[in-house]
Every structure is written in structure tokens, then in C-alpha cells.
Amino acid sequence: MSIEYLDQDLLTIIISYLLFWAILIILILYPKLKLKKVLKSIKRLENS
Amino acid sequence: MSVKKVKERSNSNLKSIMIRNKKDQLDLLKIVKHHLLLTISLIMLIISLLLIIILTSNNLIIWGSPNRIIYTIFFYHVSGAWLSYFSFGISLIFHILYLKSRKNIWINLGKNSILVGVCFSGFTLITGSLWFNATSGDYNNIFWVWGDARQTTTLVLFLSYLSYLVFAKMIEDREKKAKLTALLGIVLFPTVPLSYISTIVFTSLHPLINPTPGEPGNIYWDPLKLFMLFFNLIAMTILFMYIIKELTFLDKKKDELEKIKQIRLLRD
Numbered sequence: 001m002s003i004e005y006l007d008q009d010l011l012t013i014i015i016s017y018l019l020f021w022a023i024l025i026i027l028i029l030y031p032k033l034k035l036k037k038v039l040k041s042i043k044r045l046e047n048s
Numbered sequence: 049m050s051v052k053k054v055k056e057r058s059n060s061n062l063k064s065i066m067i068r069n070k071k072d073q074l075d076l077l078k079i080v081k082h083h084l085l086l087t088i089s090l091i092m093l094i095i096s097l098l099l100i101i102i103l104t105s106n107n108l109i110i111w112g113s114p115n116r117i118i119y120t121i122f123f124y125h126v127s128g129a130w131l132s133y134f135s136f137g138i139s140l141i142f143h144i145l146y147l148k149s150r151k152n153i154w155i156n157l158g159k160n161s162i163l164v165g166v167c168f169s170g171f172t173l174i175t176g177s178l179w180f181n182a183t184s185g186d187y188n189n190i191f192w193v194w195g196d197a198r199q200t201t202t203l204v205l206f207l208s209y210l211s212y213l214v215f216a217k218m219i220e221d222r223e224k225k226a227k228l229t230a231l232l233g234i235v236l237f238p239t240v241p242l243s244y245i246s247t248i249v250f251t252s253l254h255p256l257i258n259p260t261p262g263e264p265g266n267i268y269w270d271p272l273k274l275f276m277l278f279f280n281l282i283a284m285t286i287l288f289m290y291i292i293k294e295l296t297f298l299d300k301k302k303d304e305l306e307k308i309k310q311i312r313l314l315r316d
Contacts, residue, residue: 031294
């Protein structure tokens with residue numbers, strides 16, 4: 001493994017991988033959290 | 049308290065704990081079954097991440113000379129690009145199906161595919177420019193070259209589909225919105241092949257997918273790298289199906305909420 005630019009390479013890789021996982025987590029959680037809100041509103045409207 | 053009573057009580061406690069454990073296990077099984085696609089894809093992505101870390105740290109993946117760690121960005125950059133092209137391609141089919149059948153499910157599926165595609169084309173653009181700065185730019189803060197065909201055409205692709213999402217948010221009338229967005233989804237599709245063939249037709253610093261194995265600088269045709277790449281691509285495609293399914297279910301419930309609100313308004 002070449003050690004020239006090793007630190008910068010590692011930082012770039014970590015940023016990219018974290019960004020990837022952040023997008024995945026947002027895309028997985030967004031529908032779940034939004035659905036909870038929508039279901040709550042439906043329940044509230046049906047009950048009132 | 050007699051010994052018999054204590055024994056009976058402890059037995060009943062044990063039984064209730066066992067029943068609760070069994071129930072918990074069943075609940076867990078239900079969750080795994082319901083989120084099967086998510087579970088499979090996440091397990092595959094975690095395995096792939098561990099493989100990348102282990103193989104790279106042990107120098108088992110060679111990227112040519114000099115063998116720099118930065119090239120491992122390849123696995124996620126290509127996966128992101130694949131998923132964005134795939135999402136936009138699938139959205140084209142959904143939009144055509146909507147225009148044919150006028151069923152709301154197709155337009156929701158098309159819109160959700162584009163949402164996922166925009167997220168991942170943005171990710172591809174960011175990782176591409178980071179990779180460019182690390183290799184061609186030698187960390188001299190050269191992230192973008194407007195003359196590079198792949199970068200520019202991918203930016204056009206990203207902005208086009210982003211404008212689709214903005215456009216879809218702007219129109220109030222549901223039927224009009226569905227019809228116009230379906231047409232827009234079809235009209236915008238040529239930006240996808242344009243971005244893909246840009247490296248072949250125009251000048252670009254982006255590496256070509258060289259079909260001749262063993263050539264110097266060829267980073268694609270190593271069986272181990274190819275296996276890991278396809279492993280990632282399959283995981284991402286499964287995850288795409290899960291996200292689309294969940295987003296479309298959310299749209300269905302949103303429609304229900306809208307209907308209830310309308311009925312209430314009419315009644316009041």
C-alpha cells in the first residue's frame with residue numbers, strides 16, 4: 001500500500017462511506033417516521 | 049407458605065417467562081419477515097463493507113501502481129451510479145405504465161424511483177469529484193472540471209430529475225400532476241444514456257470500462273473486485289425494492305388521509 005497521501009485518502013474514503021450510509025439510513029427511516037405521523041393523523045380524524 | 053405452593057408459583061412464573069420469550073421470538077420473526085428485503089440487503093452490505101476493510105488492510109486488493117487506498121471508493125461510487133441509472137430506467141417503465149392504465153400506483157412508483165435515483169446520483173457526483181480531487185487533482189482542491197463530459201452530463205442528469213421532483217411538488221391538481229409528471233419522466237430519460245455514453249463519445253478523464261482483461265491500469269476485471277462489486281450491486285438493488293415498497297405504502301396512506309380530510313370538509 002502506497003503511503004503517499006495515505007491520511008488524505010483515508011479521510012476521503014471515510015467521508016464517502018459515511019455519506020453512503022447516511023443516505024441509506026435516511027431513505028430507510030424517512031417512510032417509517034412519516035408513516036407514523038400519517039397514521040396518527042388518520043386515527044385522530046377518525047376518532048374526532 | 050408451603051413448599052408445594054412455592055414450587056407451583058415458581059413453575060407458573062417460569063411458564064409465563066417462557067411464553068413471553070416465545071412471543072418475543074415470534075415478534076422478531078414477524079419483523080424480519082416483514083422487512084425481509086431490508087434484512088437481506090443490510091446483511092449483504094455489512095458483509096461487503098467488512099470484506100472491503102479486511103481485504104484492503106491486508107493488501108489483498110491491488111489497484112495498480114501506486115496501490116492507493118483511495119481506489120476502494122470505486123465499490124460505493126459505482127454502486128451509487130448503478131442504482132441511480134437503474135432507478136431512472138425503472139421510473140421510465142412506471143411512467144409509461146401510468147399513461148397506459150391511469151392507475152395511481154404507477155405514478156407513485158415512478159416518483160419514488162426518481163426520489164431514490166436523485167439521492168444516489170447526488171452521491172455519485174460527490175464521490176466522483178472527491179475521487180477526481182484525490183487522483184487527477186493530487187489534493188490540490190480540483191474537484192470539478194467543466195470540460196469533463198461524464199461530470200457535466202451526470203450533473204445535467206441530476207438537475208433534470210431534481211427539477212422533476214420540484215415540479216411534482218408545485219402542482220396542486222392530482223390528475224394534472226400525475227399526467228404532467230409522467231410525461232416529464234419520459235422526456236427526461238435520454239439524460240441517462242447520455243450520461244452513460246459520455247465517456248465514449250466525448251472527452252473525459254473518467255476511466256472506460258475496458259473489456260480486455262489484464263491491461264495495465266485496468267481496475268475492473270479482477271475476479272475478486274468484480275465479485276465484491278456485483279455483491280454490492282445486488283444488495284443495493286434489493287434495498288431499492290424495499291425502499292420503493294415502503295415509500296409507495298406511505299403514499300397510499302397519505303392518499304387515504306387526504307380522502308378523509310376531504311370528506312370531513314364536505315361534511316362540515
